Amino acid sequence: MDTTTTITPLGGDVYEIDTRMAGHTGITAGYLILSDRPCLVEPGTSGSAPVVQAALREMGVGPDDLATVVVTHIHLDHAGGVGDIAKMYPRAEVVVHEKGARHLADPSRLMRSARMVYGDSLDTLFGELKPTDAARIRAVEDTGVIDLGGGRRLESHYSPGHAKHHVGLMDSQTGDLYVGDAAGIYIPETADVKPATPPPDFDLDTALASLARFRSLGPQRLLFAHYGPVSEVDDTLERSAEELRVWVDAVQDAKDQDLDLDHAVAMVVDRTKDRYAVTGGDIDPELAAKYELLSSARSNVAGIMHALGKHA
Ligand SMILES: [Zn+2]
Secondary structure, three states: OOOOOOEEEOOOOEEEEEOOHHHOOOOOEEEEEOOOOOEEEOOOOOOOHHHHHHHHHHOOOOOOOOOEEEOOOOOHHHHOOHHHHHHHOOOOEEEEEHHHHHHHHOOHHHHHHHHHHHOOHHHHHOOOOOOOOHHHEEEEOOEEEEEEEOOEEEEEEEOOOOOOOOEEEEEOOOOEEEEEOOOOEEEOOOOEEEOOOOOOOOOHHHHHHHHHHHHHOOOOEEEEOOOEEEOOHHHHHHHHHHHHHHHHHHHHHHHHOOOOHHHHHHHHHHHHHHHOOOOOOOOOHHHHHHHHHHOOHHHHHHHHHHHHHHHO
């Protein structure tokens, strides 16, 4: 197994680790906060676990040293490796929103529905989420606190919209906000922000309220799971909200015209493609494909369709 590591120091004892979902570089980021009580944010997929382990070893974090593993939400590109990492780091507490906790203890239902969505590609994309001993899982509610040691804290803030079990995580020392997928997908190569609105949980008003909540926390920097740090906080959160509105408007039009999903996807992609350097103008097909794998237009349109159906 190739466990080549890419570790990027971000200052404040924070390290970005490329968790290399399905072998792709630069689409899934985990973060290590190397404080007195080291904390791993987003272990990535099950297939990512050996890569994360190699990265932690490189940074001197041994099996007994990791204090906490926390996920922003339980989608498999973020939390698929929790069971593996929990085994590798037997003293680490696993922190998750209460709506996701039972799926980490017993992933069977989550894996069944993921299998229905992804079919055979589930194994190459994510692998199998393994169960974590329930006694090691701490469920947080609207807010929660992770002790990073030395008075430093990571505070969780409930942020549904992308998923009903989503939290943002704010570092009390650096002002870093780990946004998970609640602010969409940030593509560092082109500085694009794209929406992430998959079924079945996406809801526009809920997602916008979470973005407003993020802004009210006054973060100094946003750390995207996809992908990396962004310092233009207000502009980026504003762009995230705008992306959601544009996509929901476009899907609403498709719905008004009674388009089926295929035609709706084609219409929305055509209407929005010039908003993104990654798909408009000079296309880098490899880059576009890589991000399409992570957050496909089809899944986004289906999620918005589902949400609009609920409100109708
Ligand atoms: Zn994600």
